[in-house]
Amino acid sequence: MGQSFFDEQRDQSLVKAAIVAKYFDAWSRVMIANAARGIRISRLAYIDLFAGPGRYKDGAKSTPLMVLERAIADEALSKLLVPMFNDADPENVASLQSCLDSLPGKERLKNAPLILCSEVGKDAESMFTRARNCPTFSFIDPFGYKGLSRGIIQSVIKNWGCDCVFFFNYSRINAGINNDSVRHHMDALFGSERISRMRAALIDQLPHEREVFVLEELAQALKELGAEYMLPFRFRRPDGSRTSHALVFVTKNPLGYRIMKDIMAGESSTEDQGVPSFEYSPADARCPLLFSLNRPLDTLAGELLSRFSGRTMSMKSIFESHHVGTPFIERNYKAVLGQMEVQGKIVANPPAQSRPMRKGERTFSEKTMVTFPSRAA
Incomplete structure (x- = not known):
C-alpha cells in the first residue's frame, strides 16, 4: 500500500x-x-x-x-x-x-x-x-x-x-x-x-x-x-x-x-x-x-405500482421490501407515495387530509397503509 x-x-x-x-x-x-x-x-x-x-x-x-x-x-x-x-x-x-x-x-x-x-x-x-x-x-x-x-x-x-x-x-x-x-x-x-x-x-x-x-x-x-x-x-x-x-x-x-x-x-x-x-x-x-438529467425518482412510482400490484401494506414494508439494491432512501419513498396519493394512483390510510402538515406538505409515516390497484394481466 x-x-x-x-x-x-x-x-x-x-x-x-x-x-x-x-x-x-x-x-x-x-x-x-x-x-x-x-x-x-x-x-x-x-x-x-x-x-x-x-x-x-x-x-x-x-x-x-x-x-x-x-x-x-x-x-x-x-x-x-x-x-x-x-x-x-x-x-x-x-x-x-x-x-x-x-x-x-x-x-x-x-x-x-x-x-x-x-x-x-x-x-x-x-x-x-x-x-x-x-x-x-x-x-x-x-x-x-x-x-x-x-x-x-x-x-x-x-x-x-x-x-x-x-x-x-x-x-x-x-x-x-x-x-x-x-x-x-x-x-x-x-x-x-x-x-x-x-x-x-x-x-x-x-x-x-x-x-x-x-x-x-x-x-x-x-x-x-x-x-x-x-x-x-x-x-x-x-x-x-x-x-x-x-x-x-x-x-x-x-x-x-x-x-x-x-x-x-x-x-x-x-x-x-x-x-x-x-x-x-x-x-x-x-x-x-450533469446531475439533473437522469430524473431517477420518476421511475420509482412505476416500479412500485408493478411490484406491489393489488397489495395493501405499510410504507415501512414497502421501503424494506424494495430499497435493497437501489439508490433510493426512505425519504424518497415517502415523497413518491405522497405524490402518487395526490395523483390518485394509490389509496393511503389515514388519507392525506387526516395527516399532519410538515414544511407545507402532508406527512407520510412508516405506519401509513398503502393500497395499490390491481393491474390487468
Missing part, C-alpha cells in the same frame, strides 16, 4: 473517514443495545488494516482516532472494545502510535489498542483469531497486502454482527488485471477462474464499460464469499471523469445495510431529485447540470 490515500485531496480523505467512523458509531450502539437486552457480548472488535498515520498531513483525524474517541466517551463501549490497527508502512505505524500515546482519556479503555506493522501474513491473521466469536467491524484494503487471501476475507464477514468496509483502489486494480507481477493479488481478490474470465472479457471494452464491469465483478466475488448485502460508494478523479477508488460495505444484516445507506447518502456530493449519487466527485460543484 502506498501513501496516496493519506496524501490525496483533504475533502475525499475526510469523506472516507466520516463514512467508516459514523458506521462504527451506529454499529457499536446497536451492539451495546443488544448486550443490554441480554445477548451475550463480552467483546466488540474493530480491525483496521488500513490504519494510516493517525492524522492526515493537515492535522485532520483519521479513522482510528475517531473510533477510539467514541469508545473513550462511552463507558460500556470502553469496556467491550478490542481495537486492532495495522499498516504496512513503518512511518505510518510510528505516527499512529504517537497519536494514540497522546490521546486524552486512553486509560479508560479496558483493552489497549494493538498496533502491527505487517503486510498481513501471520501477524494480521492473529487479529482475526483474536476477534473470533465476537462482533467485529473491519476496514480492509484487500489488494494492499501480499497475504490477504479469500479465506481471510470470508472469515471477516461470516459471523453475526461482523460487518466490513473494503477499500478498492480501482485505478490500481484496473492496471493490475493484466500484470503478471501482481497475479497473486488478483487471484486472492477475484479467484483464479473469475479473473481469467475477466481478462478475456475486457479485451474490447471501452474505459467506462471497463469500470462498470470491474466493479460488478468485485461485488460478485464478495457475494461468493458470503456477502448478503453490499453498498458501493465511489470516489471520482478530480476532473470527475472516472472512478479512482471505491468503498464497498458488506453486511449480513438488513438494519446494517439501511444504516450505512443513510450514511453514504449523506456523504454523497450530489442528489438528483433527492436521490443520492452514492459517490463523491470533486468536480460536482463545477458541473451542476
